[in-house]
Amino acid sequence: MPDLHMAVCMKVVPKPEEIRVDPETRTLLREGARSEINPPDMNALEMALSIKDEAGGRISLISMGPPFVEEYLRVGLAMGADDAYLLTDRAFAGADTLATTYTLAQCLHKIGDVEVVLLGEESSDGATGQVPPGLAEWMDYPLITLLRSLEIDKEQNVLRGRRNVDGGYEILEVPLPAVISVATAANEPRFMDFERKGWAFEDTQVTMWDAQDLSAESQFIGIPGSPTIVTGLEQAASQERKNIFLDGGASEIADQLVKILRSN
Amino acid sequence: MESELSEPTYITLDDNLWGEILEATNGAAGPCFQCGVCTATCPWGIVREEDFTVRTLLRRAQIGSLEKVESLWLCTACAQCEASCPRGVPIAEVIRGLRYLLWKRRHVLPDLPTTLWSLYWNNNPWGQPPSQRTQWMGDLEVPLFDADRHEILLYIGCTPSFDRRAQNIARSLVKVLKASGVSFGILGEGEPCCGESALDLGHRPYFEELANKAVAVFYQNQVKKIVTISPHCYDVMQNEYPDDAEFEVHHYTQYLASLLQNNLLSFQNPLNHKVTYQDPCFLGRRNNEYDAPREVINSVPGISLLEMDRSGPETLCCGGGGGRMWMETPIGERFSDVRVREAASTSAEILVTSCPFCITCFEDSIKAESLNGLKVLDVAELAALALEELT
Amino acid sequence: MVASLFDPSEENKAIWVLLESAGVELTDVSFELLAKGRELADEVDWPLAGVLIGDRLEHLNSQVLSHQADEVLLLEHPLLEAFTVDAYTQALYAAIMERIPSVILFGATPNSRDIAGRLAVRLRTGLNADCIDLRMDKDRGVLISDVTGFGGGVVALLEMPDHRPQLATVRPGVFHSLEASAPRSDKVRRAKVELDQSVIRTRIIEQVKGEGVSIGQAPVLVCGGRGISGNFEMLTELAELLGGDVGATRPPVDEGYIERERQVGQTGVICHPEIAINCGISGAFHFVVGIQDAEIIISINSDPNAPIFEFSDYCVVGDVEQILPALIQSLKEERVVTHA
Known part of the structure; x- marks a missing residue:
């Protein structure tokens, strides 16, 4: 039986508190903002790594983004992934989830033998949670979202995942190949393995693929491939705490609190 | 309850593991002759009936065994044992070395990887946004360090930067330094974490990476004299940073004492x-x-x-x-x-x-x-x- | 440019809301969807359809109609009895292609998000996710959605002028539901549902209702500290009324009032609730790091100088033992009013 091949999709996102909206141009000011790997994607990678620890297998990392994302993929390689693909092309820019999931799907088709695709439940910047189902749809793979644990049965060619729902849980099974999303904080991502770090950051190559490498149709990528357009952008009300002291007797305070709770 | 007397009589020795432990601990456990003063003086004995058996850990390090070493996460690196060790064994160092072997085997306590990741993404162990590193200042004005104008770099450190209680230490020290008229600056948002928590948690390779980064920042700013708030930052800068580092490091109490002596x-x-x-x-x-x-x-x-x-x-x-x-x-x-x-x-x-x-x-x-x-x-x-x- | 399977010129000017039910009643977010859907439908003078999907759901028709849908669209099939994303997506897809509505709204719940995400790709259209507000541009018949990004720091307006249907998921709890009132119509239509077992790839191995502690995901977190003297029953009652869960600082955990799994903070759980309510908590930093991402922080403490107030939006200086019972009382009374 060949080794299980897993792919983990990773997004590099700016640290949320460092993003500002230019009040004049109404565009995002990302300049100088520090970035990080989308935290739920770290949970997805950890889930794949723990499968690899137990049952063996191979993990490919896939990310779409500008060239600087390469360094972040190397973090995932140092954690234990085996190879990394960076989908980078100016033509990919401006993608909404339809175009993003198409591009990721083209990459999966090109890699060819991936049996389990793992993603974080959502990204900390867009927070749509649409990429896992969208990718499953392009691939025509079954989908289970918000998993907290995963087991893979290569004999039966299925995976079983546990997700929490309505205060309880359910265990679902789907045949391979499949797409799963991993619940935020489902596990604690391991730190980088410093024995791998030299290899991950210096010796190994990250595969760079552009639109042509992916045989991506131009109508499906970047801005043309994105039905959604952004027509306005605003800085949300300040995140500073309001520090409002409520006055009155217990029942008056209770009434004020009810109003506050209901309006949020 | 495991007493020191219930040591297994037989143990299978693994030469590779022995070599690995020898390397990780720098052979420092070698001189230990198992007198047990370390276990006897360890403060865990004050709060626990079951001792933290430092002596046993040292023995395991000597013979090359990692069995039952989980208790090494208890060590607070207080060095009480080292002070009384008749053989001068750097016991906390041995324990840090053994901890690294547990990092390599991923047998670490929950939340510790998250602490290292926070150092990686946030430049502090507290999971706090790096952009808020200067929040401690409140309405105090403290200039960014400038080698031409400032005698000392006041190194704030992560805990006084973010912990609301500890921020008051930093603000107080700034007031005292200002009163003395000494010229000083800070690195602000660009202040690197000293890496002490990585070292204390036993991850020396990552500590070394952080230390090298910090040293590079200090060189880049032409820092000659550093005053730290936390003794933990002071300890690593003084004892663990490269020997040829071209800056001197003082704990702020030492610096204030010298100001007092010089009537400043x-x-x-x-x-x-x-x-x-x-x-x-x-x-x-x-x-x-x-x-x-x-x-x-x-x-x-x-x-x-x-x-x-x-x-x-x-x-x-x-x-x-x-x-x-x-x-x-x-x-x-x-x-x-x-x-x-x-x-x-x-x-x-x-x-x-x-x-x-x-x-x-x-x-x-x-x-x-x-x-x-x-x-x-x-x-x-x-x-x-x-x-x-x-x- | 990517083209959706049908374009604006072919659309039926109608708004659909996909409803979910729990037992004999629609879920809260379904009522919220009906209310918002009604408002949007009135803005453009289009009909609103409440879409029910499952098996044998007729008992829900009256709830949909009394919450002011113009019609019920029933998608019923034995293979829809239990939720599977494959079957639900397939059934809805067929109904959409048959009726080509302009707008479809979903609750941003785990199941509806999965359906919406698959449908958007199958239909080659856009999906505005986790919206906090919606309106219709009357002239163009275009849905405009407010979404937040970057941890809530940025609000963006999204639209898809050239693609149909216009899909959006709506964050639960954002919109207010309407009281039941006299139905506008009694129209119930059934969509043709053709399903084969082979489309369903998910097998349900086990389903267990309500157990286990996972405060990290609770939308409302009621936390107790030293100042509540171990009275967690009160906090639990409040948390239940608000659909949330209970957390604690270290001292009550130490004293055995509550399990360690509920400890919040640096050496406990880092939580991301929408609302955190801190009761009798002074505000040590190692606790605060566990709730500081909350959108709203409310704190009750008898010490006006407690550091927790610095981290709070709403501060109540007072005795938790008096404030909480009053709050619980008010919430219960309010509940009686809305469900009357």
Whole structure:
């Protein structure tokens, strides 16, 4: 039986508190903002790594983004992934989830033998949670979202995942190949393995693929491939705490609190 | 309950593991002749019936075994054992080395990887946004370090940058330094984490990476003299950074003591209080600095300093070293609970210390022990209160 | 440009809302969807259809109609009895292609998000996710959605002028539901549902209702500290009324009032609730790091100088033992009013 091949999709996102909206141009000011790997994607990678620890297998990392994302993929390689693909092309820019999931799907088709695709439940910047189902749809793979644990049965060619729902849980099974999303904080991502770090950051190559490498149709990528357009952008009300002291007797305070709770 | 006597009679030796342990611990456990003074002096003996068997850990390091070594996460790196070891074994170093082997095997306690990731993504172990590193300043104005204008770099460190209680130490120290007229600056948002928590948690390779980054930032800013707030930052910069580093490092109590000696600083505002002083392990036992903080305290008019029974080289650890700040300690096993009772028994009104970790632990313990009459202050806070016309 | 399977010129000017039910009643977010859907439909004078999907759902028709849908669209099939994303997506897809509505709204719940995400790709259209507000541009018949990004720091307006249907998921709890009132119509239509077992790839191995502690995901977190003297029953009652969960600082955990799994903070769980309510908590930093991402922080403490107030939006200086019972009482009374 060949080794299980897993792919983990990773997004590099700016640290949320460092993003500002230019009040004049109404565009995002990302300049100088520090970035990080989308935290739920770290949970997805950890889930794949723990499968690899137990049952063996191979993990490919896939990310779409500008060239600087390469360094972040190397973090995932140092954690234990085996190879990394960076989908980078100016033509990919401006993608909404339809175009993003198409591009990721083209990459999966090109890699060819991936049996389990793992993603974080959502990204900390867009927070749509649409990429896992969208990718499953392009691939025509079954989908289970918000998993907290995963087991893979290569004999039966299925995976079983546990997700929490309505205060309880359910265990679902789907045949391979499949797409799963991993619940935020489902596990604690391991730190980088410093024995791998030299290899991950210096010796190994990250595969760079552009639109042509992916045989991506131009109508499906970047801005043309994105039905959604952004027509306005605003800085949300300040995140500073309001520090409002409520006055009155217990029942008056209770009434004020009810109003506050209901309006949020 | 595992006593030291119930050691397995037979153990399978693994030459490769032996070699690996030898390398990770630098062979430092070698001279140990198993007298057991380490176990006997370890402060865990005060709070636990079942000792933290340091001696056994050393034996395992000698013979090359990692069985039952989980207890090494208990070590607070207080160095009490090292002080009494007749063979001069750097025991905390051995334990750090063994911890790294557990990192390699991924047998670490929960939340510790998250602490290292926070160092990686946030440049601090507290999971705080790096962009808020200067939030501690409030409305104080402190210039960014400029080698042409500033004699010293005031290195704030992560805990005084982010922990609301510890921020007051940084603000107090700034006021005291300003009063002395000394020229100083800070690195602001660009201040690198010193890496101490990575080292204390046993991840020396990552610590070295962080240390090299920090040194590069100091060089780039042409820093010649660093004053740290935390003894933990001081300890690694002084003892673990590359030997050829071209800057000197002082703990702020040392720096204030020298200002006092040179009459560049004086305290005018009498504080008529009885105080006692906690020697932080990382300043006292690990760096042999017991006098400087006492000189600062005793320079405050009106202060009367009462010593606890365990003080100086015998100081009792607060429990926050050795990475224990990032681990949970069960109730009944917190050294700081014992320590605040000891402080209160001197009839002191204020427990003074000079380490942000001690402050955090003691503030919790004073509440837990309902010692409402006892206050916790850092030496820098005490000094700021003693300045004339403090507003 | 990517083209959706049908374009604006072919659309039926109608708004659909996909409803979910729990037992004999629609879920809260379904009522919220009906209310918002009604408002949007009135803005453009289009009909609103409440879409029910499952098996044998007729008992829900009256709830849909009394919450002011113009019609019920029933998608019923034995293979829809249990939720599977494959079957639900397939059934809805067929109904959409048959009726080509302009707008479809979903609750941003785990199941509806999965359906919406698959449908958007199958239909080659856009999906505005986790919206906090919606309106219709009357002239163009275009849905405009407010979404937040970057942890809530940025609000963006999204639309898809050239693609149909216009899909959006709506964050639960954002919109207010309407009281039941006299139905506008009694129209119930059934969509043709053709399903084969082979489309369903998910097998349900086990389903267990309500157990286990996972405070990290709770939308409302009621935390107790030293100042509540171990009275967690009160906090639990409040948390249940608000659909949330209970957390604690270290001292009550130490004293055995509550399990360690509920400890919040640096050496406990880092939580991301929408609302955190801190009761009798002074605000040590190692606790605060566990709740500081909350959108709203409310704190009750008898000490006006407690550091927790610095981290709070709403501060109540007072006795938790008096404030909480009053709050619980008010919430219960309010509940009686809305469900009357």
